[in-house]
Amino acid sequence: MTAxxxxxxxxxxxxxxxxxxxxxxxxxxxxxxxxxxxISRQGARKHLQLLADANIVTLKPDGRDTIVSLNRAxxxxxxxxxxxxxLQWDKRLEALRQYVDNDQINDL
Amino acid sequence: MTAxxxxxxxxxxxxxxxxxxxxxxxxxxxxxxxxxxxISRQGARKHLQLLADANIVTLKPDGRDTIVSLNRAxxxxxxxxxxxxxLQWDKRLEALRQYVDNDQINDL
DNA sequence: ACTTTATGCAACCAAAAAGTTGCATAAATC
DNA sequence: GATTTATGCAACTTTTTGGTTGCATAAAGT
Numbered sequence: 403m404t405a406x407x408x409x410x411x412x413x414x415x416x417x418x419x420x421x422x423x424x425x426x427x428x429x430x431x432x433x434x435x436x437x438x439x440x441i442s443r444q445g446a447r448k449h450l451q452l453l454a455d456a457n458i459v460t461l462k463p464d465g466r467d468t469i470v471s472l473n474r475a476x477x478x479x480x481x482x483x484x485x486x487x488x489l490q491w492d493k494r495l496e497a498l499r500q501y502v503d504n505d506q507i508n509d510l
Numbered sequence: 511m512t513a514x515x516x517x518x519x520x521x522x523x524x525x526x527x528x529x530x531x532x533x534x535x536x537x538x539x540x541x542x543x544x545x546x547x548x549i550s551r552q553g554a555r556k557h558l559q560l561l562a563d564a565n566i567v568t569l570k571p572d573g574r575d576t577i578v579s580l581n582r583a584x585x586x587x588x589x590x591x592x593x594x595x596x597l598q599w600d601k602r603l604e605a606l607r608q609y610v611d612n613d614q615i616n617d618l
Numbered sequence: 619a620c621t622t623t624a625t626g627c628a629a630c631c632a633a634a635a636a637g638t639t640g641c642a643t644a645a646a647t648c
Numbered sequence: 649g650a651t652t653t654a655t656g657c658a659a660c661t662t663t664t665t666g667g668t669t670g671c672a673t674a675a676a677g678t
Contacts, residue, residue, distance in 0.1 A: 410521025414666085415514045425598040428606070433624055445667050447626085452665095466624050466675040474599060481592040484585050490533040491582060498536070522636090541654055553637045555656085560635095574645040574654050 403457055405483040408476065411456035416441065417449045421458065421472065429471035432461075511565055513591045516584065519564035524549065525557045529566065529580065537579035540569075 412418060416439055423435060436446040450470065453459040457476045462469045520526060524547055531543060544554040558578065561567040565584045570577045 404523070406521055406523045406526045408521075409517045409526070413514055413516075413518030413521040415512070416666090418514045418517070421595060422598075425595045426602065428602070431624075441666085442668060443625090444627095444669085448666075463625090468625070472599065474596065477592050477595060481589050481596075484589040487529060487533045487580075487585060488582065488589075490530075491580065494534065494536070524636090539654075549636085550638060551655090552639085552657095556636075571655095576655070 403476070403479075405480070407456055408458070408480050408483075411452055411458055412480065414449065414452075416446065417453055420446075420450060420453060421477075424459065424470065424472040429469055431467040432470055433467075435470050511584070511587075513588070516564055516566070516588050516591075519560055519566055520588065522557065522560075524554065525561055528554075528558060528561060529585075532567065532578065532580040537577055539575040540578055541575075543578050 412421070419439065420435065424430075427435075432447070432450065433443070436443060436450065439446045450459065450461075454461050458473055460471050460473055462471070520529070527547060528543065532538075535543075540555070540558065541551070544551060544558065547554045558567065558569075562569050566581055568579050568581055570579070
């Protein structure tokens with residue numbers, strides 16, 4: 403799963419709300435999770451499937467219900483991606499700083 | 511700018527490639543940045559505008575050119591959002607652990 | 619057995635996104 | 649001054665997304 407797929411899955415207010423709910427509740431059933439989102443069950447269910455496809459969420463059938471749980475490792479990947487970008491940025495800035503310093507030495 | 515808007519802006523391979531390029535290069539002109547992305551200049555320019563609208567990138571006209579630079583603070587917000595979710599998750603798990611511990615005490 | 623509850627699947631629609639092409643313009647360069 | 653280069657704006661098409669409704673089904677509760 404690529405970083406853009408992960409971010410795309412997080413890039414919707416309904417889906418982000420689902421993720422927020424899962425971070426607060428225990429893993430819960432689909433109907434509990436999706437009630438009160440302001441859209442139809444099937445509409446919300448599509449969002450949930452998108453999260454499942456992006457591996458942000460895991461669905462486990464259990465009798466009549468289906469249990470939804472948050473996949474922490476996947477979220478961590480998104481965080482790691484941003485951290486990596488920031489790291490590259492820092493390295494570049496540091497290289498620039500050293501370059502400027504050398505110029506100052508040359509100016510002596 | 512909401513978290514979902516930020517993630518949505520990052521949720522596209524072309525835009526993520528633009529961000530990656532900016533993390534490695536010095537701030538550069540639009541044409542330098544967008545060449546070789548595999549789509550038309552105007553197509554790529556639309557993606558760049560989306561990144562600018564999400565405040566991930568800043569555009570600064572300079573004579574004939576326009577200088578593009580990465581906005582570090584905005585990326586940090588995305589990271590912070592995920593961190594917050596993880597924190598909620600941890601707090602919930604800790605509460606659950608203590609609950610289980612109490613049960614064990616009750617069993618004595 | 620009958621009813622309710624939790625869920626899935628599929629068709630359909632409207633709006634947004636991704637991409638294209640063509641034309642315009644203003645700054646640099648020759 | 650003529651040309652090249654960097655850019656913008658706008659119209660248009662195709663694909664994707666977000667949402668709906670209707671119908672089906674299987675497990676639990678009465």
